[in-house]
Amino acid sequence: MARPVRFNINTKSTADWGINQASMPEGHMGEGFFATSFDKVVGLARKNSIWPLPFATSCCGIEFMATMASTYDLGRFGAERLGFTPRQCDLLMVMGTIAKKMGPVVRQVYLQMAEPRWVIAVGACASSGGIFDSYSVLQGIDQVVPVDVYVPGCPPRPEAIIDGVLRIQDLIHNEPLRRRNGPQYKALMDSYGIE
Ligand code: SF4
Numbered sequence: 001m002a003r004p005v006r007f008n009i010n011t012k013s014t015a016d017w018g019i020n021q022a023s024m025p026e027g028h029m030g031e032g033f034f035a036t037s038f039d040k041v042v043g044l045a046r047k048n049s050i051w052p053l054p055f056a057t058s059c060c061g062i063e064f065m066a067t068m069a070s071t072y073d074l075g076r077f078g079a080e081r082l083g084f085t086p087r088q089c090d091l092l093m094v095m096g097t098i099a100k101k102m103g104p105v106v107r108q109v110y111l112q113m114a115e116p117r118w119v120i121a122v123g124a125c126a127s128s129g130g131i132f133d134s135y136s137v138l139q140g141i142d143q144v145v146p147v148d149v150y151v152p153g154c155p156p157r158p159e160a161i162i163d164g165v166l167r168i169q170d171l172i173h174n175e176p177l178r179r180r181n182g183p184q185y186k187a188l189m190d191s192y193g194i195e
Contacts, residue, residue: 057096
């Protein structure tokens with residue numbers, strides 16, 4: 001016999017659980033309508049549906065695992081869908097020591113991601129090489145790809161990683177739709193040799 005299916009067994013609303021819903025963008029509201037600009041709607045959708053690609057090479061990656069787990073639960077911020085296929089992801093999170101031999105790999109992963117894409121350098125190693133001021137370690141991933149947000153710490157606590165994601169969400173929410181067609185963005189890409 002088929003088991004009975006019960007829908008909405010939890011009668012509490014999300015507000016009762018203390019879960020915040022995405023706030024409305026600026027706009028004009030009237031009876032039966034809400035009007036806002038197109039870029040605000042796109043920004044709202046993008047910032048609440050980030051697909052991160054975790055590129056974890058060492059200890060900071062372990063801290064990221066804690067960030068994804070139930071206590072911190074990065075999924076609360078619309079970022080629970082981790083992907084390991086660059087073409088599906090829009091947020092590259094580099095966590096750990098990046099050897100110079102690994103630099104081209106980070107760059108290749110970045111190039112395989114479709115625009116719009118963003119990058120977070122998580123921890124001292126990804127941001128600056130950290131304590132490894134040596135011949136073999138890349139002194140910051142911004143030598144090979146443009147970085148949007150740097151998260152300090154060795155390792156950063158999960159709260160700091162979440163703060164980095166919130167900073168990225170701010171950037172995404174407020175990014176003009178035409179930014180990536182503009183001369184400044186083109187100059188940034190040119191400086192990295194990216195067409
Ligand atoms: S910043 Fe510290 S914790 Fe993170 S990868 Fe480097 S050495 Fe490890």
